[in-house]
Amino acid sequence: MDASEIEQMIAGGIPGAQVEVRDYTGGGDHFEAVVVSETFEGKSLVERHQAVYNALGDAMRARVHALTLKTLTPAQHANRR
Amino acid sequence: MADVTERIQSTINGNKIVLFMKGNRSFPQCGFSAATVEIFEALGAPFETVDVLADNEIREGIKRYSNWPTIPQVYINGKFVGGCDIVRELYESGELEPMVKQAAAVGASK
Secondary structure, three states, X not given: OOHHHHHHHHHHHOXXXXXXXXXXXXXXXXXXXXXXXXXXOOOOHHHHHHHHHHXXXXXXXXXXXXXXXXXXXXXXXXXXX | OHHHHHHHHHHHHHOOEEEEEOEOOOOEOOHHHHHHHHHHHHHOOOOEEEEHHXXXXXXXHHHHHOOXXXXXXXXXXXXXXXXXXXXXXXXXXXXXXXXXXXXXXXXHHO
């Protein structure tokens, strides 16, 4: 599994999301993702992470060992810069 | 399956703060579990841990329980708070400490 595959799955499950995924060990199973979406507005962190996990479906359970997640609204993302 | 859910529920309801993790607080078996333990130790609140590696039924059951595919998982006052990333984020923003203090205080008054 590579980072771009995960990016596509997350973007497919959360339309309009801006997704950036990095394979931080190079081993194809430990990833770090930043997901920015308007749909996160008013949602708790648990709900945001669940939306990302749902987009990944079975891949999350079977193929990804670790995924460090940062979920932001566009406003939060702008503040980080 | 029903039995697992009951076991999980009684653990969560019987302890103010519970970490479902890989390994135990002295010997965590995963970096994310270790990082989560460190945060709760830094806050100095009493917490219970459940080693999911020692019980496969719990390991799978806890993922279904909160519709959350990863370990560790943290529960405070019976409520699912999140995994390692969320706990770290809440800790860094200062939101976790009052949650933990409040849980400990409720425990003391009983």
